[in-house]
Amino acid sequence: MADDEAETEPAPPVDARSGRSGAAPEVADALPRDDDPLTESVETALAGRSAVVAVGVPLRLLPSVLAARERSSGAPWRVACRPGAVDALSRALVLGSAVAEAVETDAIRLRTGEPLGHGTSGTLFASPDRVDAVVGPPGDRTLATTAVDDGSGGASAAGAREAITGVRAAAESRFDAAAAAPVGMPSRTRLLAAARETLDDRFADDLAAVLESLAPGEFGRTTEPTDRTLLVALAARHDHLFRDLRRWVGVDGVGIAPAQEFTRDRRALVERELIESVKVPMGPGRPMLRLRAVDDVLLRARPEEVPSVLDGRFALPTDADGRLSRDAGREGRRPVWERRRW
Incomplete structure (x- = not known):
């Protein structure tokens, strides 16, 4: 420079x-x-x-x-x-x-x-x-x-x-x-086509709407929530396996970021009570993790509103373990077992 x-x-x-x-x-x-x-x-x-x-x-x-x-x-x-x-x-x-x-x-x-x-x-x-x-x-x-x-x-x-x-x-x-100078990020067409193949149409449609709504400088890698956080949250809205998300984004998929880097973002969303990771037994070996949104606001938001939901939750205070403070963000939220299913 x-x-x-x-x-x-x-x-x-x-x-x-x-x-x-x-x-x-x-x-x-x-x-x-x-x-x-x-x-x-x-x-x-x-x-x-x-x-x-x-x-x-x-x-x-x-x-x-x-x-x-x-x-x-x-x-x-x-x-x-x-x-x-x-x-x-x-x-x-x-x-x-x-x-x-x-x-x-x-x-x-x-x-x-x-x-x-x-x-x-x-x-x-x-x-x-x-x-x-x-x-x-x-x-x-x-x-x-x-x-x-x-x-x-x-x-x-x-x-x-x-x-x-x-x-x-x-x-x-x-x-x-x-x-x-090759661009180390997949094109929108390739990104969405691979999402439909590896995950599903609902996730790909959500992602397309989000990308269209965001300004160029939003959701980078230097501050939370990151672009990885956003992708994990979108996957959790449709109950996808964490393995499938990482297979799509990793170096063997579209190459957005190394698959192992998404673990910290998943934990950050769990700590802020936006999603949960459900262990799902699938034959011999360690169980898989299914991503599931547990926050009503995140579930009900239109795709283009998801970034604002994440920004708002990540702006709330957390304790020493990274979890939401006791009273932070609880007003107006219902337990997961009371949330509406559709």
């Missing part, structure tokens, strides 16, 4: 659960940002354009590029992100799966490379008749635009076109020199 970008994007904290240091950026740390006019400016400037070449794209602007691409058509956009940005997508279910979908459908071609060194930021978006460069001091970035005005004619239009051609050529050269 370039020095100027490091000043504008906060250093990610240490993830106590994974032991990772703050050396690599995290989507949840960079997004969402309140009062960030640059992200809106980038999406507005890029929407509807064709043959875009983008270089030096930081993590915070990637959702804007993706949103603009969805509002455009034509040949694939070539996007070279800053070092570390694509790696962070492997730990970001919402944004990572959306970017992977765009790559899989050839809407964008993604690489990792150094910033262009143009202006003060090194982030630049070029198309055949327009160039937008991110300029300005850290914390006050804006877009500087050079465009061809066919109505002006004369030397000014010719000069603008020549300048755009030169800058675009430099951007293309920088993109070509960048390294291929």
Whole structure:
């Protein structure tokens, strides 16, 4: 990450659960940002354009590029992100799966490379008749635009076109020199297809609705509840076996995260009295664990409301063992044996 970008994007904290240091950026740390006019400016400037070449794209602007691409058509956009940005997508279910979908459908071609060194930021978006460069001091970035005005004619239009051609050529050269960057998160299509096959249609439909409703920076890996917590909770709403969930998400499945990492999230949900793990004997050997939601609010919530339910419960105080404090969150809840079945 370039020095100027490091000043504008906060250093990610240490993830106590994974032991990772703050050396690599995290989507949840960079997004969402309140009062960030640059992200809106980038999406507005890029929407509807064709043959875009983008270089030096930081993590915070990637959702804007993706949103603009969805509002455009034509040949694939070539996007070279800053070092570390694509790696962070492997730990970001919402944004990572959306970017992977765009790559899989050839809407964008993604690489990792150094910033262009143009202006003060090194982030630049070029198309055949327009160039937008991110300029300005850290914390006050804006877009500087050079465009061809066919109505002006004369030397000014010719000069603008020549300048755009030169800058675009430099951007293309920088993109070509960048390294291929596979996204370490499955595409939405692959994610949901595998969920239907390994789990069931109800779970896949819930997951599709949740992913569609969440902002790019929500449910990462640095704070609870994580994206893993969300997936365990969704599975518990449909009484799935923990083994089947882990088979779907693990490295032998779609590869969202190592299967063993989900145990801590399952325990966190049990400790907060949202789900239970029911031992189910299945022949010789250790019994399986069936995930079962035991909280009325979690059971009755629409899929897109589940993230808010989790946020609310994880915000309640817990004791030294990680369980809910005696009176926390009990008002308005009924015991599991009294809950309505349907």
